[in-house]
Amino acid sequence: MVLVQCLLALAPGDAIDTLPNADELRPLLEAEWGLDEPLPARLSRALGRALGGELGHSLTVRPGSPVRDLLGHAGGDSLLRVAAAAGIAVVLGFSLSRHATMRRGAELLSALPAVVLALVAVHGINAGTFACVERGWIARPAWFALPAEDHPVRMLLAVAILAVSSGNLAQVAATARADLDALRAAPFVEAERARAGGVSSLLARHLLVPVTRALAGQVAVLLGSLVVVEHGLGLGGAGALLFHAVRLRDWPLAAGLAALAGATVAAARLAAELVEVLIDPRARGTG
Amino acid sequence: MRLAALATLVALALAGVVTPGALVVDAARADALPSAQLWLGADHLGRPVLARLAVASTTLFPAALGAALICALGGVSLGVLDAWFGGAPGALARIARGSLAALPRLVLALLLVMGLGGSPLAMALASGLAFAPALADAVADRIGELNRAEFVVAARGQGIPDARILAYHLVYVACGPAIVRGAGAAAGGVVVLDATLAYLGGLGVAEPTPTFGNMLALAITWGGDNVAAWAAPGLCVVLASLASAWTPGRR
Structure with a gap:
């Protein structure tokens, strides 16, 4: 919130410049939005309102709509996609951690940024489908060339790109592999094995801590990739909304979305610490 | 592979310094396919793809350098202040470290672009600030670990000033590889950021100045028969993201 207000003060223009009747509305909107106030006053006002849960109204993307409502609508879908992507990354990462060759391939694929994977996936699938439809090999699929629809195929593709890109999969696979080796040699696992007990569930439970920590570290990357994926696949959500807010310089909406992203990252880190406390008795300080 | 990626980009950048004709529009050779005269063909305006690629590899060089400096200075300062x-x-x-780390890299970049426009400065700031918290963590951990190490205690006993112990023994020697790794990641991050912003709809460096990002976005928007017009800059983005993960002495 502080960063956005500072940028607003530094910016060469303002949100009013993007309106068609900017000159006419300027005095009215400057007073209403506080654009004529000095930075400290604007900062304290914005922070006070944000702490009270008041994030202001959208200026240009959905003029007049409360930012809180827009975040509620768009944020839910996007967070669901991020959670699904994190789940897929965990399942695939665990599976790949057992196979060295596949793991190296996944690491290479995962080194690609989301923008490259989104480009390849979107344009590859669009060009391939178009060629098949044009030659009469298949009828036009329902999800093809309908940018306004959140079709399940598009959503699955978005989740898959999110799960794999920007190091997410590689991070989980590498963490699972490294910690699996250390855990297998740990005294408590040796003891369980000596008692002829099953060690698989014990290993999985203790691997959950480093993997959750690795995923929590990747949540910021996942949220960034969300903007690319939702824009590329024509899906509605917080990422697409942020893109429009930036294009139309809707400062309150952009600030609200940035705050939501920050809160999500903080919540993911807190959740990772809670998982550690629940699973590892040493983290509770009880020995 | 990472070293090869870096070498390719450096060779392209050196070629870019002496390459003429990257901005010359020639409708007669629009969408020309690769040939002996035009190794990677031409784009939709007839501009040679290889020459533009060479120039593009130098366009973001100041921004990448700026990002590396911002990351190194910011990360080391925050880490030293803490530890x-x-x-x-x-x-x-x-x-400050926690707040910066909580903001996704692309969200920070978009906010900066909104404020400062799609300039190299905005991209240098975004990439430098985004990678600084990870470097600060590494520096703080290393200094915290070595603060009471025997060689530091011995250096103090010999009367070496604290400032020299901190600057040379702890930051330069002990944290050097981490700083190079962080700065390299921030420099490579500029290229990926530019490609992402261009893909999102011309939010990066504007045409006609070529960057890998706007070449890729433009080639995809216009279509055309010359596959190299989008494949070559796309490959350069991939090479940049691979090269940014390379650190001297790290396999």
Whole structure:
């Protein structure tokens, strides 16, 4: 919130410049939005309102709509996609951690940024489908060339790109592999094995801590990739909304979305610490 | 592979310094396919793809250098304040580090682009600030670990000033590889950021100045028969993201 207000003060223009009747509305909107106030006053006002849960109204993307409502609508879908992507990354990462060759391939694929994977996936699938439809090999699929629809195929593709890109999969696979080796040699696992007990569930439970920590570290990357994926696949959500807010310089909406992203990252880190406390008795300080 | 990626980009950048004709529009050779005269063909305006690629590899060089510097200075300052000085400055550094780390890289970049426009400065700031918290963590951990090490205690006993112990023994020698790794990641991050912003709809460096990002976005928007027009800059983005993960002495 502080960063956005500072940028607003530094910016060469303002949100009013993007309106068609900017000159006419300027005095009215400057007073209403506080654009004529000095930075400290604007900062304290914005922070006070944000702490009270008041994030202001959208200026240009959905003029007049409360930012809180827009975040509620768009944020839910996007967070669901991020959670699904994190789940897929965990399942695939665990599976790949057992196979060295596949793991190296996944690491290479995962080194690609989301923008490259989104480009390849979107344009590859669009060009391939178009060629098949044009030659009469298949009828036009329902999800093809309908940018306004959140079709399940598009959503699955978005989740898959999110799960794999920007190091997410590689991070989980590498963490699972490294910690699996250390855990297998740990005294408590040796003891369980000596008692002829099953060690698989014990290993999985203790691997959950480093993997959750690795995923929590990747949540910021996942949220960034969300903007690319939702824009590329024509899906509605917080990422697409942020893109429009930036294009139309809707400062309150952009600030609200940035705050939501920050809160999500903080919540993911807190959740990772809670998982550690629940699973590892040493983290509770009880020995 | 990472070293090869870096070498390819450096060779392209050196070629870019002496390459003429990257901005010359020639409708007669629009969408020309690769040939002996035009190794990677031409784009939709007849501009040679290889020459533009060479120039593009130099366009973002100042921004990449700026990002590396911002990351190195910011990360080292925050890490040193936390682990060496502690107290109120350390707490403030931890708050700044946590706040920056909580903001996704692309969200930070978009906010900066909104404020400063799609300039190299905005991209250098975004990439430098985004990678600084990870470097600060590494520096703080390393200094915290070595603060009471025998060689540091011995150096103090020999009367070596604290400033020299911090700057040379702890930051330069002990944290050097981490700083190079962080700065390299920030420099490579500029290329990926530019490609992402261009893909999102011309938010990066504007045409006609070529960057890998706007070449890729433009080639995809216009279509055309010359596959190299989008494949070559796309490959350069991939090479840049691979090269940015390369660190001297690290396999």
